Amino acid sequence: MASVENHLIELLPRKDRQHLLGLCNPVPLPFAEVLCEPGRPTRYVYFPTEGFISLVALIDGSPGVEVGMVGREGMLGAHLALGVAVAPLRALVQGSGIAWRIGTPTFRRELARSAALREGVHRYVYVLMAQLAASTACVRFHLIGPRLARWLLMSQDRARSDSFRVTQEFLAYMLGIRRVGVTLAASVLQRTGLIEYHRGNLTVLDRSGLELAACGCYAADRRAYAALMR
Numbered sequence: 001m002a003s004v005e006n007h008l009i010e011l012l013p014r015k016d017r018q019h020l021l022g023l024c025n026p027v028p029l030p031f032a033e034v035l036c037e038p039g040r041p042t043r044y045v046y047f048p049t050e051g052f053i054s055l056v057a058l059i060d061g062s063p064g065v066e067v068g069m070v071g072r073e074g075m076l077g078a079h080l081a082l083g084v085a086v087a088p089l090r091a092l093v094q095g096s097g098i099a100w101r102i103g104t105p106t107f108r109r110e111l112a113r114s115a116a117l118r119e120g121v122h123r124y125v126y127v128l129m130a131q132l133a134a135s136t137a138c139v140r141f142h143l144i145g146p147r148l149a150r151w152l153l154m155s156q157d158r159a160r161s162d163s164f165r166v167t168q169e170f171l172a173y174m175l176g177i178r179r180v181g182v183t184l185a186a187s188v189l190q191r192t193g194l195i196e197y198h199r200g201n202l203t204v205l206d207r208s209g210l211e212l213a214a215c216g217c218y219a220a221d222r223r224a225y226a227a228l229m230r
Contacts (some may be wrong), residue, residue, distance in 0.1 A: 051097020067177030071158030
């Protein structure tokens with residue numbers, strides 16, 4: 001049985017938390033599994049306890065670009081709280097792990113029953129909106145190196161480990177750039193002693209230095225979450 005270890009659930013009053021968990025089942029999040037597609041009905045809501053999920057915007061049949069990330073701090077399926085049944089983005093498991101899963105009809109009934117859950121999800125929707133807006137501006141205005149540093153910090157936060165596995169192909173896909181751009185940016189971070197990267201295995205060596213190398217979007221995301229999700 002998975003432990004709670006999901007901040008959104010942990011913020012609920014004890015009675016509401018226990019009632020929600022009684023309706024959920026722990027399920028694995030296999031790497032690279034697609035949990036939902038844009039425009040398709042949402043079957044399940046996920047509250048990750050380990051691992052993390054990329055939210056990917058698809059445009060004109062392109063592979064897409066990551067515009068958000070969900071880990072143990074949040075949930076996948078928050079749009080249901082707005083009365084919208086279809087997913088707005090592709091959800092792709094980026095870091096394997098475990099999540100609490102609940103069916104959409106059951107989750108909607110629980111939303112109607114629990115005022116605390118509704119308030120928490122509504123606050124999280126705002127946090128997601130801020131993250132999506134920041135990611136859009138980040139892609140447009142920030143250089144690849146600071147964007148890569150931000151992405152690595154976000155991934156490390158959710159992996160809860162200094163080391164995790166990620167390929168250059170996957171990084172290029174997530175950042176919406178060519179692989180050569182990832183190679184050059186990662187080489188700079190490695191030469192300055194911030195990371196170690198070899199054959200898909202990445203280790204953050206200098207967390208503070210990586211934060212200084214990242215664009216301001218990372219710190220802004222953290223401030224937005226800390227201000228609302230407490």
